[in-house]
Amino acid sequence: MTDNTQSQPESMRELQLANRTLGARNAKLVSMLKASRDKLEEMNARLEALAEPPSTYGTLLAVSNKGLEAEVFTNNRRMRVPVSPLVDRAAMVPGCTVRLAEGLQVVEVTGIEDSGDIAQVVEIVGERVIIADKMGEESVVKAAGSLREAVISKDITPGDSVIVDRRSGWAFEAVARTEVTSLVLEEVPDVSYEDIGGLSAQIEQIRDAVELPFLHPEIYQEYGLRPPKGVLLYGPPGNGKTLIAKAVANSLAQQMGEAQGTTSRGDTGDSQPRAKSYFLNIKGPELLNKFVGETERQIRQIFEQARRVASSGKPVIVFFDEMEAIFRTRGTGVSSDMESTVVPQLLAELDGVESVENVIVIGASNREELIDPAVLRPGRLDVKIRVERPGKEAAAEILSKYLTAHIPINKGLVEEYGTAEAAAAHLRERVVSHLFQKDPSRRYITLHFTDGSTQDLYWADFVSGAMLTNIVDRAKTSAIKDALRGTTTGGLTIAHVEDAVAAEVEDNEDLPDTTNPAEWARIYGHTNKRVVDITVH
Numbered sequence: 131m132t133d134n135t136q137s138q139p140e141s142m143r144e145l146q147l148a149n150r151t152l153g154a155r156n157a158k159l160v161s162m163l164k165a166s167r168d169k170l171e172e173m174n175a176r177l178e179a180l181a182e183p184p185s186t187y188g189t190l191l192a193v194s195n196k197g198l199e200a201e202v203f204t205n206n207r208r209m210r211v212p213v214s215p216l217v218d219r220a221a222m223v224p225g226c227t228v229r230l231a232e233g234l235q236v237v238e239v240t241g242i243e244d245s246g247d248i249a250q251v252v253e254i255v256g257e258r259v260i261i262a263d264k265m266g267e268e269s270v271v272k273a274a275g276s277l278r279e280a281v282i283s284k285d286i287t288p289g290d291s292v293i294v295d296r297r298s299g300w301a302f303e304a305v306a307r308t309e310v311t312s313l314v315l316e317e318v319p320d321v322s323y324e325d326i327g328g329l330s331a332q333i334e335q336i337r338d339a340v341e342l343p344f345l346h347p348e349i350y351q352e353y354g355l356r357p358p359k360g361v362l363l364y365g366p367p368g369n370g371k372t373l374i375a376k377a378v379a380n381s382l383a384q385q386m387g388e389a390q391g392t393t394s395r396g397d398t399g400d401s402q403p404r405a406k407s408y409f410l411n412i413k414g415p416e417l418l419n420k421f422v423g424e425t426e427r428q429i430r431q432i433f434e435q436a437r438r439v440a441s442s443g444k445p446v447i448v449f450f451d452e453m454e455a456i457f458r459t460r461g462t463g464v465s466s467d468m469e470s471t472v473v474p475q476l477l478a479e480l481d482g483v484e485s486v487e488n489v490i491v492i493g494a495s496n497r498e499e500l501i502d503p504a505v506l507r508p509g510r511l512d513v514k515i516r517v518e519r520p521g522k523e524a525a526a527e528i529l530s531k532y533l534t535a536h537i538p539i540n541k542g543l544v545e546e547y548g549t550a551e552a553a554a555a556h557l558r559e560r561v562v563s564h565l566f567q568k569d570p571s572r573r574y575i576t577l578h579f580t581d582g583s584t585q586d587l588y589w590a591d592f593v594s595g596a597m598l599t600n601i602v603d604r605a606k607t608s609a610i611k612d613a614l615r616g617t618t619t620g621g622l623t624i625a626h627v628e629d630a631v632a633a634e635v636e637d638n639e640d641l642p643d644t645t646n647p648a649e650w651a652r653i654y655g656h657t658n659k660r661v662v663d664i665t666v667h
Contacts, residue, residue: 186230187240189298193222200236202228203298211235225274225300242275243302246293250431253288257281259301261294264427271301280304288438321376327531328524328595329370332515333377336361339513340378340490344445345385359480360491360511362453364498368596369517371494375449378492379409382445408439408446417456425456426475433479433489440488453493454500473502480510519593522566528595529558532602533627538609540621557627561601564631566590578663589635597634604630 188204197219201210212235213222221239222228229238249261252268257278262268271294273281280286292301323333343350343357350357363371412432417425432448440446450457457473480491493511495501505511520528535550539557547553568588577585605626613620 185232185237186234187227188230189243189295189300190222190224190226190228190236190239191298192224193219197222200228202230202236204230206297209234223275225272225278225302243295243300244293246295246302248291248305249294249296249301251286251288251290251292254281254284254286259286259292261292261301269296269299271296271299274300274302277301277303288435320380321373322380323377325531326370326373326377327528328520329374329517332363332374332517335513335515336363336374336378336492337381339515340447340492341382341385344382344488358490358512359509360493361513361515362498362501362506362511363492363494363515363517365496365517366519366594367496368594369519370595371496371517372449372451374517375447375451375492375494376409379447379449382447408436408444410436410446410448411451412449413451425472429472429475429479436489445488445490448489448491450491450493453495453505454497457502457505458500459502473505477504477510480505519591520595520598522562525562525565525593525598526558528598529561529602532599533558533561533605533622537606538621540623543621543623557605557622557624560624561598561627561631564628565593565635574666576665577661578665579659580662581659583659601627601630601634604633 186204188202188209191201191203191208193200193213194210198213199210200213200222201208203209211230213219214231214235214237217236217239222236223242226242227240228236229240231237247263249263251259252262253260255270258270258272259281260268260270272278273286277286277292286292286304291305293303293305294301326333339358339361347357363374365371410432417428436446436448457476460473491511493501493505498506506514533554535554537554539550539553543553543556544550547556568590573586573588574592575587577587579585605622608626608629609620609622612626
């Protein structure tokens with residue numbers, strides 16, 4: 131009786147264990163069966179998707195009837211189509227791209243288009259934008275997505291480039307064009323007249339031509355005098371033509387701010403004039419384009435931007451650097467002869483500046499004889515200012531801007547002359563005396579003219595502001611190297627500046643080819659005499 135009682139619990143436990151084992155196996159089989167069924171359904175769905183017809187895409191124009199219907203532009207047609215209940219209504223923003231099923235119902239929103247045609251913004255009207263293509267054809271489009279917010283916040287201005295779809299009538303995104311940003315920089319340079327040495331006469335001339343008409347327009351009207359439309363700065367390279375143009379923009383901005391009483395607080399808390407002028411810096415060679423009509427289009431764009439800014443009463447200076455690169459005398463082209471169309475485009479723009487009082491054109495060139503005469507005549511570039519090579523006094527003034535007492539100077543030299551300023555003045559004196567020494571040993575070339583006269587040219591006759599600046603940089607480099615090597619006690623010495631002068635003279639690349647005598651006459655300035663021969667020493 132006892133044996134039977136004990137054997138029953140044991141058999142019960144065995145049955146329970148077997149039941150649990152079978153249950154676990156059954157659950158695993160169910161899980162595997164479900165996974166197989168899910169995979170089969172996924173494969174069937176893929177097969178069904180392959181059998182479906184291709185979807186079409188369109189641009190959402192508007193959502194109506196509580197989001198149940200939408201107006202879509204697709205296949206060059208404007209259509210009203212139903213919207214699937216599964217589509218997120220919040221994502222259906224006018225201007226976005228939507229996917230249409232076979233029955234032309236909206237089944238998916240795919241976002242804002244990021245590619246298309248490029249057009250330029252001409253004007254902004256509310257939330258709409260007037261654009262112009264490369265051919266100048268204008269049309270009105272609506273702003274979509276982030277562009278709409280930029281239009282509302284006025285972050286988009288006329289002249290910017292945008293991606294558009296003309297057929298649907300939407301603009302999607304603003305595009306930064308290097309073509310515009312690198313050629314036209316709307317900024318006031320930080321160069322002042324105090325930063326320029328040796329050009330006081332030229333600075334006075336350009337201030338009379340540019341600043342006075344802007345600062346005292348009522349006096350010019352009283353005398354019936356029309357302000358000059360353009361100024362040409364010409365002369366040998368490296369003598370400060372570009373610096374003068376930048377300083378004019380800076381000075382004009384400051385004086386306009388003072389005249390209008392508009393001031394702002396600087397970092398130091400002092401009241402400073404707020405800049406109220408624009409400086410459009412155009413580098414001539416960068417305007418050149420191999421495609422026909424592109425250079426002319428960019429010139430039109432530059433002057434359109436200048437007129438637009440000037441119409442608000444702000445003076446605009448359009449500065450053409452290296453002017454001879456694109457405005458050469460017509461008929462001198464070798465292959466394309468692009469001057470025959472580029473020069474007339476500039477002339478038309480210069481004549482059109484008459485209607486805007488606050489635009490003045492400043493050109494800079496070291497080959498003024500190559501510029502078309504029609505550009506240089508009075509009424510276009512009225513004032514012509516020659517920027518000469520510096521003499522002794524001008525060279526000393528230029529050096530005073532770069533070789534100052536703030537630069538580390540050798541202690542022995544400072545002790546010898548008493549102060550750092552006196553030592554710096556002596557170093558500047560040594561540079562000038564070495565450069566402008568005109569003894570037979572420093573003679574470089576002799577020019578022979580048609581009347582039998584001759585002219586000896588020395589290295590001093592080819593000094594430029596850029597050369598003087600480079601001499602100071604060479605001396606500083608030598609001083610730094612000696613200090614690092616420990617060969618000196620530190621600071622500039624007389625040997626540093628004299629070695630820098632000798633190295634600069636030896637490496638001077640400003641001189642023309644000795645096989646062309648007329649080129650020597652042009653560089654030196656004797657254009658009234660013809661050079662028939664040269665003697666190199």
